[in-house]
Amino acid sequence: MTATTAGTLTCVGLGMTLGSHLTPIARSQITAADVVFAGVSDGVVEQWVRRLHPDVRSLQPFYAEAKPRQATYRDMVEAMLTEVRAGRRVCGVFYGHPGVFAQAPHEAVARARAEGYVARMEPGISSEDCLYADLGLDPGRTGCQHFEATQFMLYRRSVDTSAWLVLWQVGIAGDLSGGRFDTEPRRLAVLVEVLSRHYPPTHEVVIYRAATLPFQTPRIERMPLGSVQDASLGMPDTLAIPPCTPLEPDLAIRARLAEFAASEAP
C-alpha cells in the first residue's frame, strides 16, 4: 500500500546511557518531528528528551500496577497513531533499541504502514550491546542464546550449555498475570529449578544492568546459580549465564571438511 497522507511515524532508540548513545539520525528525527512520544525507563533520561523537543509526551502514564501490559502497549500505539492520522510527523523515542524487547514500536510501525502511512524504525544501542562491552563477552566466540525469562520458564527450550545464555526481563520472571512489574523468591526458585536441568547449582552466573546515567557504573553481580532466587532483581536486570560445557566437536563433519581442504591443497 502506498502512503496517502502526510502523517509519518519514526521509532528511534536513545541507547542506554544518557548522552552517550544517541545516533545522529535519531537526534535528527527527534528534532524534526512535530510531536515526540517518549518511552524511556528513567525519569532523568525523559527530562533529557524534553530538552531536545518542545512537545514531548511521556508514554509512562499508560502503565499502571495490575493493568495488563498488553493494554498498556495498545494504548501507546494508539496514542502515536492518532497523531499520525492527524497528518503529523511523529517520532516515538524508546530507550535502548526500539525493536529489541519492545512491543509498541514494532506494532505502531506495522499498523501505520498498513494504514498507508510512511513508517520506519531507526536502531539504537541496546542493553545487549552494553552487556557485551561491560562483561567482555563476544557472542562470536562460543555463541549466545537469548530468551525472555518467563517464556523460557513456560516452554521447553533447547539450551546449548556450550554457549552463553542470556535471560531478559528476569525482574518479572514467572508472571502469568501480565500485570506485575516485579518477581519474588518463589518464582525465582522455579526459574532456578528450570535452569538446574542444564547447569549445576554452583555454576557462576551474572546479574547485569546497563548504566542509564553517565556517572553510574553497570551492575555486574556474580553469584552461584542456586543463589539467584534470593537475589534482589529489578525491572532493568538481566541474567547472563556463561557456558558450563566445552564445545563438542562434530567429528564426521570435520572429516568431510578436511577432505575438501586436502583436495584443494597445491
Next chain:
Amino acid sequence: MSNVIDFLARMGAEADLRDAGTEALARELAEANVDGELAAAILAADEDTLRERVAPGTYYSIQLDREKEDPNQEQEKEKKEAPDNDGAEKSALAHSA
C-alpha cells in the same frame, strides 16, 4: 534544573568529562552552575537523590509481553502426537473440549 540535564548530556558525550576525577568533575559542575545538591549527588554517584529531585516517581521499563498462547495450538499438538489407529477419536475429543 535544565543545567543538570545539559551537564549530564555533556558528561555522557565527552570522554574527558566521563573519565574526570572527582576534583575536575566538581570544577566542571561549578562552572556549569549545577545546583549544589544535584552536583553533590553526581559526585557521590547517588542516582536515587538525583532522580528524586529531577524526576520523582516510578518509571516502568518493561516493554514486551510474551506472546499470547493460541488455545488451538495444544489441540493441534495432541492431534499430531495421536497414533494413527485412534487419531480420529482424539481429534474429535480435542475439538469438543
